[in-house]
Amino acid sequence: MTKTPDQINHDLINHDLINHDLLRPVARVSARFFLVVAMLGLVVLAGFSAWGYQLYSGIGVAGIRRPVFWGFYITNFVFWIGISHAGTLISAILRLANAGWRRPVTRCAEVITVFALCIGAMFPVIHLGRPWVAFWLVPYPNQRGLWPNYRSPLVWDFFAINTYLIGSITFLILPIIPDFALCRDKFTGWRKTLYGLLALGWRGTQRQWHRLETAMHIMAIVIIPVAVSVHTIVSWDFAMTPVPMWHSTIFAPYFVAGAIFSGIAALIVAMVFLRRFLHLEEYLPSVCFENLGKLLLLMSLLWVYFVFAERLTIWYGNHPAEVSVLWLTQSGPYRYLFWIMVACNFLIPFPLLAIKKLRTITGTCIASITVVIGMWLERYLIIVPSLSRKFLPYAWGTYRPTWAEITITAATFAGMALLYVVFAKCVPIISIWELKVGMREASESTTSVAAVSRTRPTASGRGEHGTVAGVGFNKTHRVEL
Amino acid sequence: MSRTASLYTMCPDADAAQQTVDALLSAGARSEDITVISSEPFDRYEFGQHEKSTFMPWVVVLGAILGGALGFLLVSVTTKSYPIVTGGMPITPGWVTGIITYELTMLAAILTTLLILLITAPLFRWKQDPYDVQVADGKVLVGINPQEDLRDKVKEVLKACEERAERGAVS
Numbered sequence: 153m154t155k156t157p158d159q160i161n162h163d164l165i166n167h168d169l170i171n172h173d174l175l176r177p178v179a180r181v182s183a184r185f186f187l188v189v190a191m192l193g194l195v196v197l198a199g200f201s202a203w204g205y206q207l208y209s210g211i212g213v214a215g216i217r218r219p220v221f222w223g224f225y226i227t228n229f230v231f232w233i234g235i236s237h238a239g240t241l242i243s244a245i246l247r248l249a250n251a252g253w254r255r256p257v258t259r260c261a262e263v264i265t266v267f268a269l270c271i272g273a274m275f276p277v278i279h280l281g282r283p284w285v286a287f288w289l290v291p292y293p294n295q296r297g298l299w300p301n302y303r304s305p306l307v308w309d310f311f312a313i314n315t316y317l318i319g320s321i322t323f324l325i326l327p328i329i330p331d332f333a334l335c336r337d338k339f340t341g342w343r344k345t346l347y348g349l350l351a352l353g354w355r356g357t358q359r360q361w362h363r364l365e366t367a368m369h370i371m372a373i374v375i376i377p378v379a380v381s382v383h384t385i386v387s388w389d390f391a392m393t394p395v396p397m398w399h400s401t402i403f404a405p406y407f408v409a410g411a412i413f414s415g416i417a418a419l420i421v422a423m424v425f426l427r428r429f430l431h432l433e434e435y436l437p438s439v440c441f442e443n444l445g446k447l448l449l450l451m452s453l454l455w456v457y458f459v460f461a462e463r464l465t466i467w468y469g470n471h472p473a474e475v476s477v478l479w480l481t482q483s484g485p486y487r488y489l490f491w492i493m494v495a496c497n498f499l500i501p502f503p504l505l506a507i508k509k510l511r512t513i514t515g516t517c518i519a520s521i522t523v524v525i526g527m528w529l530e531r532y533l534i535i536v537p538s539l540s541r542k543f544l545p546y547a548w549g550t551y552r553p554t555w556a557e558i559t560i561t562a563a564t565f566a567g568m569a570l571l572y573v574v575f576a577k578c579v580p581i582i583s584i585w586e587l588k589v590g591m592r593e594a595s596e597s598t599t600s601v602a603a604v605s606r607t608r609p610t611a612s613g614r615g616e617h618g619t620v621a622g623v624g625f626n627k628t629h630r631v632e633l
Numbered sequence: 634m635s636r637t638a639s640l641y642t643m644c645p646d647a648d649a650a651q652q653t654v655d656a657l658l659s660a661g662a663r664s665e666d667i668t669v670i671s672s673e674p675f676d677r678y679e680f681g682q683h684e685k686s687t688f689m690p691w692v693v694v695l696g697a698i699l700g701g702a703l704g705f706l707l708v709s710v711t712t713k714s715y716p717i718v719t720g721g722m723p724i725t726p727g728w729v730t731g732i733i734t735y736e737l738t739m740l741a742a743i744l745t746t747l748l749i750l751l752i753t754a755p756l757f758r759w760k761q762d763p764y765d766v767q768v769a770d771g772k773v774l775v776g777i778n779p780q781e782d783l784r785d786k787v788k789e790v791l792k793a794c795e796e797r798a799e800r801g802a803v804s
Contacts, residue, residue, distance in 0.1 A: 167672070167771030302708055302725045302733060311736040319743045326750070334672065337769035352756040355764050359684045360754045361674035366689050367750040371743065374693075378739045385732070585673045588771075592673070 170588060174580045175338055177430045185577060192570035199563020202556045203278060211281030213556045220539040220551035224561050225279040230531045231414070232272030232564065233313070233386050234407070235524075238415030239265030240320045241379040242447075244372040253443055255590040256435050259583045260426060261419050262324040267571040268418070269317045271564050276306070278560065305388045312378075312385040319378050323371045326364060329354050330585045383411040390534065396473040397466060397538045406458040410527060413451035413497075417523035420444050422572060424517040426581055435582050438513055445516040448523065449505035456498050473543045480537045489529050496526025640784075641668075641763040641776035642791040645798050647675045650773035653794040654680045657775070660790045661783055670764065670774040689753065693745045700741020704734040 206213050216223045239261035246254035277283045288300075290310070300307045333354040335347035354360060387407035390398040420441065427436040463482075466474045481490045501519035504510045536551050553561075575581070644650040650669055657667055664683055675681040712724045751757065763776045775794075779787040 167769075171769065302711070302729045308729075308732050308736075311733055311740075315736045315740040315743070318740060322743055322747050326747075329756075330672070334769050337766040348759075352751075353759045354756065356670045356672055356768055358669050358671070358675070358681045360756075361671070361681070362676060362685055363687065363689065363750055363754045365674060365676070366687055367746050370690060370693055370746045374739055374742045374746070378736075378743075381735065381739075588673045 167588070170584060170591075171334065171338060173432075174435065174582055174584050174587070175335065177576060178335065178578065178580060179339070181577065185573070188573055189570065192566045192573065195566035196563050196570055199560045199567065202559035202563070206278075206281075206556050206560075207283070213554060215552050215554045215557060217549060217551070219542055219547045219549045220536055222279075222535050222539060223551050224532075224553045224557040225275045227528070227532045227535055228561055228564060229272050229275035229279070230386055230407075230535070231528050232268045232275070232568075233383060234411035234414045234527065234531070235418045236265045236268035236272060236316070236320070236415065237379055237383060237408075237411035238268070238419040239263065240316075240323050240375050241265075241412060242416065242419065244323070244375045244379070247368070247372045248376075251443075252590055252594065253439050255586045256432075256437075256582045257419070257423065257440050257444070258586070259324070259327070259579075260423050260581055262320065263572060263575055263581070264415070264418055264422060265320045266317070266324055267568055267575075269313065269320060270571075271568055273313055273317065274564075276309070305385060305392050308385045309389065312382045316375075316378050316382045319371070319375045323368075323375055326368050326371065327583050327586060328579060329364070330356065331580050331583060334584055335580070380408055383408045395538050396471075396477045396541060396543065397462075398534075400462065400465075402458065402462050402465075406462060409451060409454045409458055410530060413448070413455050414524060414527035416444055416448045416451060417520035417527070420448065420516050420520040421524065424513060424520075426576065427513075430576065430581065432582065435587065441513045441516045442511060445505050445511045445519070448501065448516065448519060452498055452501050452505065452523070459494075473541070477537050477541045480541055481533055486533060486537050489533055493526045493529040493533060496522040497530065639763075639776075639778050640787060640791060641765070641774055642795050643765055643767050643798075644773045644775055644794070646771070647671065647678050647773055649794070649798050650675075650775050651678050651680055652797070653775045653791070656790045656794060657777060657787065660786050662777055662779055662787060666778050666780070668763075668774075668776040668778075670768055670776065672768050672771060675773075687753065689746070689749050692749050693742050696745025696748075697738045697742035700744075701734050701738035703741070704737030705730060707737070708733050 214223065214225070216225075239258075243254070243258040243261045246258065277286045280286055290300075300310070329350075329352055332347050332351040333356065336344055336351050339347060384404040384407065387403040391400055391403040393399065423436055423440065423444075427433055463478060466478050469475075480486055500522045504515045504519040540549050540551060542548065642653060644653055650671070654667055654669065658664060667680070669675075669680045676685070708725050708730045715724075717724055763774065765772070765774055768774055775791075777787055777791075
């Protein structure tokens with residue numbers, strides 16, 4: 153049942169083979185799956201325990217002290233919101249650009265968005281210390297006369313993140329509906345019933361297909377500005393405050409670029425693991441990694457540009473408070489983290505991604521792992537040094553994370569992996585129908601002889617306005633004439 | 634095309650489905666009575682061209698405008714309802730109003746898209762049209778709810794198409 157990617161692309165589409173290969177991870181549950189779930193679940197449980205301890209004992213068990221009131225929790229918040237840009241934004245751009253290689257990638261990416269957003273959105277609540285009053289952030293009239301302060305960027309966050317989350321879930325769910333219908337038709341028993349309900353009565357009429365594609369096109373257009381706005385607003389959480397090195401106009405594009413950068417890296421890492429453990433080598437070909445690697449290289453260069461522009465401007469401006477933070481990170485106590493960040497985000501990935509021979513699946517995976525680490529450090533270095541060196545020396549201080557913060561941070565990574573693993577076990581992680589469309593289009597456009605042989609009876613001439621496969625159909629039509 | 638079809642045939646691929654649809658049309662069937670069901674979109678085929686026109690984008694634009702208006706009202710009504718003393722400064726400046734308005738515009742566009750899809754596709758209708766699980770294997774179902782006077786003729790056409798498909802499969 154194995155074929156090389158080239159054979160798959162150029163053969164007539166073998167529906168049985170594709171269905172078999174891509175439904176296999178959903179149909180079969182191995183002991184290894186339960187082992188992985190148990191291990192990840194334990195780490196997540198440890199995280200919840202740490203949070204429970206924090207709730208019981210008070211926020212004092214976290215390392216946040218005056219003047220550094222934002223530590224690991226807000227670092228994680230910004231990091232995970234950034235990771236969420238992997239999916240929806242990249243998927244939407246590739247859909248609108250009609251990039252053929254996107255087809256196996258889009259769902260892997262969109263899932264990351266939804267789960268990363270859910271995890272990211274937890275952190276302001278964890279950071280609150282008293283999460284039972286989190287609903288005060290929601291704008292509703294109440295007897296206390298408390299309405300949210302619309303001038304606060306945190307309220308903007310509420311609107312932006314919720315819009316993005318709803319949009320991302322919609323963007324993920326829409327193309328899954330036909331695959332749920334496929335699962336309904338292929339499975340038996342309780343699974344058939346379950347997937348039948350999830351398929352929402354999908355049958356695959358041409359009307360349904362057209363409405364679905366129109367909806368997905370609209371969503372792709374709408375979700376791009378929403379995604380950009382989300383990380384712009386997250387950056388404004390910082391840029392709207394007069395804290396050294398935060399109050400900068402460059403922050404919005406810098407954050408958006410950083411988010412896409414870390415998002416692509418997370419996507420590549422996820423795809424490598426999926427490819428390896430779900431045996432999807434034929435469906436996640438090296439060209440996907442090659443192209444994503446090029447995108448990652450571009451974003452790495454853009455990241456260097458932003459970091460350089462930001463730091464040069466501060467150095468040249470020579471404002472005492474800002475320069476103090478600048479040197480704190482470059483040659484002060486935070487220098488190790490800073491130079492590790494530079495190595496992870498540029499020095500290591502650049503050769504791996506720029507040299508064609510090194511831009512292999514392994515190469516892009518190594519580069520991506522370093523970028524994920526580097527981008528987490530970047531978020532940390534944006535937040536903590538600035539808060540520890542404010543304008544006046546009496547407001548200077550230090551920050552050290554506690555075991556509770558570290559455990560919760562580790563648990564979020566495990567939680568992300570756990571959600572991803574469980575999702576890949578419940579839903580085909582590659583959009584099957586989109587893959588088939590892509591293969592059909594590829595085979596039709598590259599094999600004109602095959603297209604000629606698949607003649608289309610258009611005796612009435614009604615088919616002239618629709619081409620079967622571009623070049624192929626035109627030739628067919630001429631043959632018939 | 635029709636929403637209920639009483640006769641159907643399974644075609645091995647989209648080309649055969651197009652042949653069947655053409656044959657049905659030649660026999661006098663109306664295009665709105667024919668339903669084609671497939672496991673992937675075939676919008677480059679003639680049968681995939683029907684019902685392509687949709688007002689969905691315009692409804693989404695309308696929904697977005699309404700959402701934006703709601704966002705604007707949310708901020709401005711709050712300002713009027715809770716007039717905090719700010720020394721003459723606006724409680725919610727235009728910049729802020731713009732951000733909330735923008736986000737709710739986009740949210741409304743997303744929700745409208747989803748709603749219109751559910752209504753016009755249409756989804757949530759479990760008992761409609763003929764259906765065959767062979768669609769999942771790449772076959773294309775061509776169904777028709779013919780007028781009574783055409784029923785026998787349509788049956789003949791579908792049978793002929795099936796035989797042609799079988800011959801093709803054998804050869």
